[in-house]
Amino acid sequence: MALALVRALMGPTIYDRLLAANMFGTKTVLFLSIVAFLYGRPDFLDLALVYALINFIGVIAVLEFIRERVDHDTAEKSAGE
Amino acid sequence: MTMAIDILSWLMLTAGGVFVFIGGVGALRMPNLYTRMHAASLTDTMGAVLVLGGIMLQAGATLATIKLAAILLFLLLTSPTASNALASAAILSGLQPDEGPIKRGAKVE
Numbered sequence: 017m018a019l020a021l022v023r024a025l026m027g028p029t030i031y032d033r034l035l036a037a038n039m040f041g042t043k044t045v046l047f048l049s050i051v052a053f054l055y056g057r058p059d060f061l062d063l064a065l066v067y068a069l070i071n072f073i074g075v076i077a078v079l080e081f082i083r084e085r086v087d088h089d090t091a092e093k094s095a096g097e
Numbered sequence: 098m099t100m101a102i103d104i105l106s107w108l109m110l111t112a113g114g115v116f117v118f119i120g121g122v123g124a125l126r127m128p129n130l131y132t133r134m135h136a137a138s139l140t141d142t143m144g145a146v147l148v149l150g151g152i153m154l155q156a157g158a159t160l161a162t163i164k165l166a167a168i169l170l171f172l173l174l175t176s177p178t179a180s181n182a183l184a185s186a187a188i189l190s191g192l193q194p195d196e197g198p199i200k201r202g203a204k205v206e
Contacts, residue, residue: 031187039137053152061164072175086190
């Protein structure tokens, strides 16, 4: 998890940060499952399930936002020329 | 019998942890976004399957196993989708993958 965090902090492009965020979410899901098993609290598994769904939706939403911004930028550039 | 299941599940958990660690190292050290994505997908597939499978073996036939199977199903469905969207967005924004063999390796000779 620390390695993914380092990549998220120093990633050269925004996509590196996004990839690291996605990987961090997956690792969090695995970590929550292991914690639920080690502490004998099966209700933590619901948290892991919700985390997996929210992580996916968040990544898709941010990607859609960035893509719209890129389209906007290229449109502005071609209009300026 | 319980002993065999215990040993198997701990083997799976350890292997899953190793795969997650390799994925983290790869995502940190690979030279390129697309190769980094390849390393990160290792975490999503082998790591998740092995770790969740190991916990499933420990949990036995309970509700927890069904929940773990649901988590595994969602992870296996969503992580390729997210990777695909990420790669296509990166390509659309003009981030080109390197072509040919890596030049750093050629310099060593």
